[in-house]
Amino acid sequence: MSMSIIIEGLRRLDESNALKEKYNYNLVPKIINNYNIENQDILNIFKLIDNSKNIKQIIDSSDLDRYTVLTSIKDLEERSIISFE
Numbered sequence: 495m496s497m498s499i500i501i502e503g504l505r506r507l508d509e510s511n512a513l514k515e516k517y518n519y520n521l522v523p524k525i526i527n528n529y530n531i532e533n534q535d536i537l538n539i540f541k542l543i544d545n546s547k548n549i550k551q552i553i554d555s556s557d558l559d560r561y562t563v564l565t566s567i568k569d570l571e572e573r574s575i576i577s578f579e
Contacts (some may be wrong), residue, residue: 496563523570524577525545526576539552543570549563549567
């Protein structure tokens with residue numbers, strides 16, 4: 495196994511832990527804007543947000559892995575497309 499794969503895995507693990515701390519699974523994202531979303535993974539997550547599902551339900555409803563769901567939610571929040579009350 496190459497060193498770059500190991501380093502990437504460790505980076506994702508570290509980032510995943512930080513995302514889990516920031517985005518409690520009980521939080522419910524609310525849509526505040528409907529910008530054009532070009533990234534397919536992020537668009538798939540955006541379509542699951544209905545202002546009532548919490549993050550855990552979105553993860554369970556998605557075909558994507560937890561890391562991709564959380565990074566997509568982070569991107570949507572940073573672009574002010576969703577917020578948390």
